[in-house]
Amino acid sequence: MKKIIELKNISKAFDGETILDNISLDIHDNEFVTLLGPSGCGKTTTLRLIGGFEHPDSGDIIFMNERINDTPSYKRNVNTVFQKYALFPHLNVFENVAFPLRERKVPKNEITEEVNKMLSLVMLSGFAERRVTSLSGGQQQRVAIARALINKPKVLLLDEPLGALDLKLRKEMQSELKTIQRNLGITFVYVTHDQEEALSMSDTVVVMHEGIILQKGTPQDIYNEPANAFVADFIGEANIINGRMPEDRVVNFEHRSFACLDGGFAPNEAVDVVIRPEDIDICPASDDLVCGTVESVTFKGVHYEIVVDCDGYKWYVHTTDFCPEGSYVGLRLGPDDIHIMPKMFKNTTNFLSCEATDETTLYFPALDCELECEGMCFEKGSRFTAELPTRALDITSEDIAHFTANLESMIYKGRYNEFIVAADSGDRLIFRSNADAQVGRRVGIRIDFAKVLLNPAEDMPDEN
Numbered sequence: 001m002k003k004i005i006e007l008k009n010i011s012k013a014f015d016g017e018t019i020l021d022n023i024s025l026d027i028h029d030n031e032f033v034t035l036l037g038p039s040g041c042g043k044t045t046t047l048r049l050i051g052g053f054e055h056p057d058s059g060d061i062i063f064m065n066e067r068i069n070d071t072p073s074y075k076r077n078v079n080t081v082f083q084k085y086a087l088f089p090h091l092n093v094f095e096n097v098a099f100p101l102r103e104r105k106v107p108k109n110e111i112t113e114e115v116n117k118m119l120s121l122v123m124l125s126g127f128a129e130r131r132v133t134s135l136s137g138g139q140q141q142r143v144a145i146a147r148a149l150i151n152k153p154k155v156l157l158l159d160e161p162l163g164a165l166d167l168k169l170r171k172e173m174q175s176e177l178k179t180i181q182r183n184l185g186i187t188f189v190y191v192t193h194d195q196e197e198a199l200s201m202s203d204t205v206v207v208m209h210e211g212i213i214l215q216k217g218t219p220q221d222i223y224n225e226p227a228n229a230f231v232a233d234f235i236g237e238a239n240i241i242n243g244r245m246p247e248d249r250v251v252n253f254e255h256r257s258f259a260c261l262d263g264g265f266a267p268n269e270a271v272d273v274v275i276r277p278e279d280i281d282i283c284p285a286s287d288d289l290v291c292g293t294v295e296s297v298t299f300k301g302v303h304y305e306i307v308v309d310c311d312g313y314k315w316y317v318h319t320t321d322f323c324p325e326g327s328y329v330g331l332r333l334g335p336d337d338i339h340i341m342p343k344m345f346k347n348t349t350n351f352l353s354c355e356a357t358d359e360t361t362l363y364f365p366a367l368d369c370e371l372e373c374e375g376m377c378f379e380k381g382s383r384f385t386a387e388l389p390t391r392a393l394d395i396t397s398e399d400i401a402h403f404t405a406n407l408e409s410m411i412y413k414g415r416y417n418e419f420i421v422a423a424d425s426g427d428r429l430i431f432r433s434n435a436d437a438q439v440g441r442r443v444g445i446r447i448d449f450a451k452v453l454l455n456p457a458e459d460m461p462d463e464n
Contacts, residue, residue, distance in 0.1 A: 001028035003062075004154060004187055005050060010059035012045055019045045021211040022059070027155075027189060032181050034190045034198040037208035038234070040440045043191045046208075047157050050189060051080050064154070080157040085144035087132045093119070094128035097146045104151075118146035121180060138169040145180065155187045162197065174201050195235050199223060207231050210408055228344045229272040229418075233411045236276065239316055240413055243273040243340070251340055254290060254313060258333060262340035270348060272341045277318040279337035282306070282329050289330030290315075294323050313414040344409070345420055350388040350429045353457065356380055366427040369403035373449045383457035392451035393431035395419070401444025405429070410439050421445065 005027040012020040020042045027033050035043035048054040049061060052073030061068050068076060087096050097118055101111045119125050122142035127135070132143055141161055148156055158177075162170045178201050181188045192198055198205050199219040207215045207222060215227040226232035229240050243253035248263030253273050265271060285291040292310030306323055308315040308331060315331060323329060354362045354371075356378030362371045364386070398404055405421035408428070412418075416432045421443065423429065429445075437443050 001031065003027070004029045004031075004064055005189075006060075006062035007046070007049075008060040008062065010046075010049065010056045010061070012042075012049065012054065012057050019211055020049075020056075023208075023211070023213050024059075025206060025213060025216070027187060029154075029187060030185050032178065032188045032190065032201060032203045033206060034192060034202040034204070035206050035208060036192060036195065036198040036234075038193055038439055040210075041208040042211040043193075043208050044159055047080075047159055047189060047191050050155070051078055051157050052076050053080075077154045078157060079148040079151060079153040079155075080159065081141075081144050081148045081161045083160045083163045085140050085161075087140060087143055087147075089131075089133050091132070092128065093124065093130050093132060093135070093143055096132055096143055097150055100147060100151050114150055115146075118150050121149070121183065122146045123176070136169070137165050138173055141165070141173060142176075145177075149180075149184065149186075153186065155189060156181075158188060158190045160191055160193070162192075162194075170197070177201060199235070207234065209234075225339065226274060226341060228341050229274070229411050230344055230409055232272075232274040232339070232341065237316060237318075239275045239277065239280075240411055241273040241275070241313070242413060243271050245269050245271055245340065249335075251338065254310070256290065258338055259335040260338040260340055261335050262338075265340070265342070270343055270346075272343060274339040274341060275333060275337055277305070277316040278303075279333075280315065280317045280319075281332040282308075282317060282319055282321060282323055283332050285328050285330040289332055291328065291330045294325050294327045294329060297323060297325055315414070345428065345430045347430060348390065350390075350393075350431070352386050352388060352427070354384050354386050354454075356382045356384075362386070364403075366425045367403040367405075367423050368425070371402060371447055371449060384454045385457055387453040387455065388429070388431075388447065389451055389453075390418075390430060390432040392448050393429060393445055394433045394448070395435040395437050396444050396446045398442075398444035400446065402447050404442050404444050407437050407439050407441055407443045410437060 003026050007023060007025040010020055010023050035046055037043050045054060049056055052071060055069060094115055097115045098111050101114060119128060122145055124142050132140060162173050174197055202219055205219055205222045206213055209230055215222060215231050223235055226235060232238045232240060241253045243251045245251055245265040246268055249260055251258050251260050251273060283289060290310050292308040295307045295309045298305040303318045303320050304322055306317045306319060308317060352364050352366055354364045357363045358380055359377050360373050362373060405423045408422050409420040410417050416434055418432050420428055420430050
């Protein structure tokens with residue numbers, strides 16, 4: 001397919017905070033592309049850059065082979081539908097849709113013909129004389145789409161347009177939007193944080209996180225072959241386990257070796273293992289299977305959602321077979337059920353420089369915090385490299401925290417949550433905890449000095 005939009009090495013910051021970090025993306029003619037990710041990942045900023053409502057700090061936006069960085073929004077062959085539809089309440093449906101044509105001084109008979117075509121396309125024939133304030137949310141959205149399409153843009157941008165609708169209407173509009181896009185044969189660029197919405201509507205899904213693109217592919221590729229644990233966790237449900245690759249096509253996790261289809265990792269490299277709940281078969285327990293006790297059974301209509309406790313690891317299984325709570329079962333995993341991914345964060349131990357400010361206190365410049373170390377006797381000014389293993393940090397309330405940081409990622413690993421946080425210095429730390437928190441928020445963190453290992457600064461290990 002022909003490229004219609006090219007984003008080349010785009011970066012954007014607001015008030016010193018990086019929102020997009022050197023992203024590149026190609027969007028093709030007649031493609032339904034969805035930008036998917038949590039709040040704050042940069043997807044709406046990307047949309048606004050394409051629409052001309054923001055300008056990149058660096059990089060180029062190419063539209064149909066022409067650089068449009070400085071082209072104002074009204075001169076771009078692009079229209080936008082926002083979550084708040086911005087309809088004119090004093091105008092009826094016909095006049096709302098006709099407004100862009102009247103602004104262009106299009107002849108009256110042509111306006112009538114085009115508006116009727118658009119209303120038919122969005123299934124609002126017969127609604128022309130209605131007040132928009134009398135319409136349902138789904139009908140108002142159709143009016144907004146018709147108004148955006150009547151100028152025949154090459155690209156339609158949609159910024160979470162279904163967010164204000166209830167579940168039933170949202171599902172109806174998902175199908176209708178895809179039908180409209182196919183009938184018109186134009187490019188749709190759609191922003192959402194709803195994974196199901198992205199998978200059901202899109203030709204291409206672009207998963208974003210912290211201002212970068214983690215993965216781009218078809219919905220099937222994104223779901224079946226996630227690039228990393230964040231994508232696997234964000235798209236659908238998954239069992240995510242820490243593992244190691246002793247050799248190609250063999251992975252070790254949960255004290256066992258399993259055949260898999262992946263290779264190309266360094267010997268004994270730490271990896272993330274992803275197993276979708278629907279890929280696990282429940283069988284009679286035996287020594288050659290992972291075995292555990294059924295902890296809970298929830299009927300979901302087309303399948304049962306079963307939690308199996310295997311020596312403390314909570315496995316999620318989707319099956320059409322009923323298993324009573326308390327039963328002891330085996331879990332069969334085939335090589336094609338096991339997906340191996342490189343770690344997003346390579347370090348399993350955090351290394352930080354610190355300095356003794358007195359006999360019992362260490363200062364960590366990267367965290368801008370002091371740590372009282374009972375029972376120690378430092379020489380003031382002595383410098384160390386502190387090794388903080390994943391259990392040396394934990395989330396706590398900010399009033400008793402040693403420092404605060406932005407929570408970038410939280411992935412459930414069966415026994416604990418694995419967190420990645422970013423300190424104000426930009427340093428990222430990884431740790432494990434049974435705490436819970438909301439990604440994108442600022443959290444308080446305490447350091448357990450009993451779990452910290454200090455090395456003289458000259459013995460500092462390679463942090464990367």
